[in-house]
Amino acid sequence: MRFLFDSDTWQEIYGSIRKNRVRTAITIIGVLWGIFLLVVLLGAARGVDNGFKKIFGDFATNSVFVWTQATDTPFKGFQEGRRFRLKMNDIEALKSEYQEEIKFLAPRNQTNNLIVHDFKSGNFQVSGDYPILDQIQKKKLIVGRFINENDILSTAKVTVISENMYKQLFDKGEKPIGEYIKINSINYKVVGVYGPSNGIDLDGDTAFIPFTTFKRVYNTANNIDWMVITANPGIDIEQMESDVILTLKNLHNVHPEDKRAFGSFNLGVQIAKVTGFLTGLQFMTWFVGIATLIAGVFAIGNILLITVKERTQEIGIRRALGATPKSIRQQIILESVFLTTVAGMLGIIFGSFILFIIDATFGQGDDAALINPTVNIPIIIIAFVTLIVLGTLIGLIPAHMATLVRPIEALREE
Amino acid sequence: MIKIEKLHKSYPIGKDSLHVLKGIDLHIKEGEFVSIMGSSGSGKSTLLNIVGLLDIHDEGHYYLNGQLIKDMNEKKAALLRNKFLGFVFQSFNLISYKTALENVALPLYYKGMGRKERLQVALDYLEKVGLKDWANHLPNELSGGQKQRVAIARALVTKPKVVLADEPTGALDSTTTDSVMDLLKDINNEGMTVFVITHEEEVAEQTKRIVRLKDGVIISDEFTKASKAV
Numbered sequence: 001m002r003f004l005f006d007s008d009t010w011q012e013i014y015g016s017i018r019k020n021r022v023r024t025a026i027t028i029i030g031v032l033w034g035i036f037l038l039v040v041l042l043g044a045a046r047g048v049d050n051g052f053k054k055i056f057g058d059f060a061t062n063s064v065f066v067w068t069q070a071t072d073t074p075f076k077g078f079q080e081g082r083r084f085r086l087k088m089n090d091i092e093a094l095k096s097e098y099q100e101e102i103k104f105l106a107p108r109n110q111t112n113n114l115i116v117h118d119f120k121s122g123n124f125q126v127s128g129d130y131p132i133l134d135q136i137q138k139k140k141l142i143v144g145r146f147i148n149e150n151d152i153l154s155t156a157k158v159t160v161i162s163e164n165m166y167k168q169l170f171d172k173g174e175k176p177i178g179e180y181i182k183i184n185s186i187n188y189k190v191v192g193v194y195g196p197s198n199g200i201d202l203d204g205d206t207a208f209i210p211f212t213t214f215k216r217v218y219n220t221a222n223n224i225d226w227m228v229i230t231a232n233p234g235i236d237i238e239q240m241e242s243d244v245i246l247t248l249k250n251l252h253n254v255h256p257e258d259k260r261a262f263g264s265f266n267l268g269v270q271i272a273k274v275t276g277f278l279t280g281l282q283f284m285t286w287f288v289g290i291a292t293l294i295a296g297v298f299a300i301g302n303i304l305l306i307t308v309k310e311r312t313q314e315i316g317i318r319r320a321l322g323a324t325p326k327s328i329r330q331q332i333i334l335e336s337v338f339l340t341t342v343a344g345m346l347g348i349i350f351g352s353f354i355l356f357i358i359d360a361t362f363g364q365g366d367d368a369a370l371i372n373p374t375v376n377i378p379i380i381i382i383a384f385v386t387l388i389v390l391g392t393l394i395g396l397i398p399a400h401m402a403t404l405v406r407p408i409e410a411l412r413e414e
Numbered sequence: 415m416i417k418i419e420k421l422h423k424s425y426p427i428g429k430d431s432l433h434v435l436k437g438i439d440l441h442i443k444e445g446e447f448v449s450i451m452g453s454s455g456s457g458k459s460t461l462l463n464i465v466g467l468l469d470i471h472d473e474g475h476y477y478l479n480g481q482l483i484k485d486m487n488e489k490k491a492a493l494l495r496n497k498f499l500g501f502v503f504q505s506f507n508l509i510s511y512k513t514a515l516e517n518v519a520l521p522l523y524y525k526g527m528g529r530k531e532r533l534q535v536a537l538d539y540l541e542k543v544g545l546k547d548w549a550n551h552l553p554n555e556l557s558g559g560q561k562q563r564v565a566i567a568r569a570l571v572t573k574p575k576v577v578l579a580d581e582p583t584g585a586l587d588s589t590t591t592d593s594v595m596d597l598l599k600d601i602n603n604e605g606m607t608v609f610v611i612t613h614e615e616e617v618a619e620q621t622k623r624i625v626r627l628k629d630g631v632i633i634s635d636e637f638t639k640a641s642k643a644v
């Protein structure tokens with residue numbers, strides 16, 4: 001190991017690297033390109049990943065939405081094409097039957113109404129909800145609070161509105177909390193204002209009111225428009241979706257094979273597709289990057305091998321002057337490691353630079369495609385160490401070839 | 415210094431083998447200046463390579479500085495070469511991307527000498543061959559004679575016991591030949607053993623002993639006028 005810290009060793013290497021400029025350049029470009037690709041691809045993949053994460057945002061992604069349509073099969077004396085409604089009893093039935101699977105279950109009723117405040121007004125969605133909705137999709141409250149259990153129990157006439165609605169209905173600087181707005185000519189007290197949500201937004205600009213209040217005001221009795229079911233972690237969301245729908249078919253006297261009676265949208269499955277794509281992307285990145293790296297290192301080995309042939313005479317001279325096979329071997333391996341390392345560092349630097357540019361051009365703003373395209377330091381270190389190890393290993397072959405050079409062969413005068 | 419007894423050497427050529435040295439007996443004492451003459455292909459270089467530990471003999475005995483050369487591995491040979499032997503070749507064999515000074519210093523590097531000291535010693539030897547001013551020139555900036563003088567400086571720099579020169583003047587014109595021979599004579603006068611291969615009579619005559627080789631055997635071994643003059 002001492003020879004590593006010997007300035008002469010490096011002098012020798014510097015000399016031979018300078019002498020073989022073309023070779024040096026080619027090898028460096030080979031490995032540089034490999035590690036550059038690895039850094040940029042990994043960074044970009046991560047950026048895309050972050051971008052998707054942002055789209056999912058604060059939404060509980062393993063959720064299914066279920067609603068009713070019309071049956072497509074006659075069953076138990078009912079005609080085909082029957083329309084029916086989800087009921088509150090369904091909620092209780094599902095809750096007790098799927099205790100382990102279901103994390104949140106939110107029944108929802110929605111309508112559109114004119115909302116008025118003083119002389120300002122607008123048409124918005126009105127939604128009757130339970131506080132649980134805030135857990136399925138986190139509301140970013142700017143002021144105040146979301147619907148709570150008390151509101152539900154007391155069928156309070158309170159509402160939580162969006163920031164946009166506030167801007168449209170209120171004067172600039174006016175305090176919304178405690179103010180009353182008229183929804184369908186009925187006064188509701190504003191208890192909270194929420195900002196735009198991160199990622200998926202189910203409802204847009206909506207006035208949330210307590211589910212029980214909605215029921216009373218709009219006379220919905222036990223009917224429900226649709227429901228959101230969020231599964232516990234580890235639950236097969238696709239399986240749960242079909243199980244729940246089967247239970248519901250049973251409750252509503254719908255043929256088990258009926259395809260149309262219930263509509264559903266499985267967010268979990270859709271997201272799994274994207275996640276699968278992302279995993280694939282990551283895998284591809286690693287594959288391409290590592291393959292390129294290995295190709296680069298092999299190029300170095302190959303070129304060293306060629307130069308060993310070109311340098312036969314030089315090696316012969318060195319041998320005649322007293323170079324031991326070991327010193328020749330060390331020099332060639334060290335050249336290989338040195339070249340790979342320098343190339344690797346340049347690759348990392350250029351790669352980071354490109355990521356920086358990508359970040360600056362595509363990674364800014366709310367709807368950026370890539371967010372924080374970065375590569376972990378540990379990954380860089382692993383890549384780097386791998387490079388050094390590969391550089392050593394690949395240097396072994398030409399180094400061995402060099403020791404096989406016999407001085408007389410190299411020095412024979414023709 | 416060099417003692418060779420019944421030395422044989424063959425090269426395999428395909429299935430056959432070419433018997434190049436057929437029983438050489440040669441004894442060179444310390445401080446001698448010997449030339450080997452013979453036509454091309456007579457085995458001069460082969461003999462020199464064996465003496466220089468660049469090649470191994472098949473049969474017979476070879477003693478270098480009293481040590482029997484047997485079962486040499488590359489490492490041992492490298493060490494002995496570095497310690498006892500200096501080489502000068504017909505085509506100079508300087509490393510093209512190193513300056514004259516670095517070329518001369520290279521054997522000292524393999525000896526393990528520090529850079530500063532090494533370059534100082536190398537410079538002294540370049541001065542000795544009259545090329546101090548050319549120290550920082552690359553080989554391709556030097557004339558043939560200058561290159562050979564650099565090579566001689568390189569052969570001398572480790573203070574070897576024996577300098578082996580394979581046709582050192584073969585690529586030089588007559589004036590530069592003389593300057594190189596003068597240099598070798600100087601070295602010999604300082605007490606170093608010098609062993610030169612040549613096929614030029616004028617060159618051989620400047621040495622002190624001429625060994626003639628033909629078809630792998632020594633046909634004559636005589637001291638020259640030059641030896642008697644001293």
Ligand SMILES: Nc1ncnc2c1ncn2[C@@H]1O[C@H](COP(=O)(O)OP(=O)(O)O)[C@@H](O)[C@H]1O
Binds near residue numbers: 427455457458
């Ligand atoms: N490595 C080798 N392999 C096969 N034949 C060789 C080898 N080296 C030398 N020879 C042959 O041995 C003979 C003697 O060569 P050499 O010693 O170089 O002669 P000289 O130096 O006297 O011209 C020549 O015929 C040459 O072709």
Ligand SMILES: [Mg+2]
Binds near residue numbers: 413460580
């Ligand atoms: Mg010859």
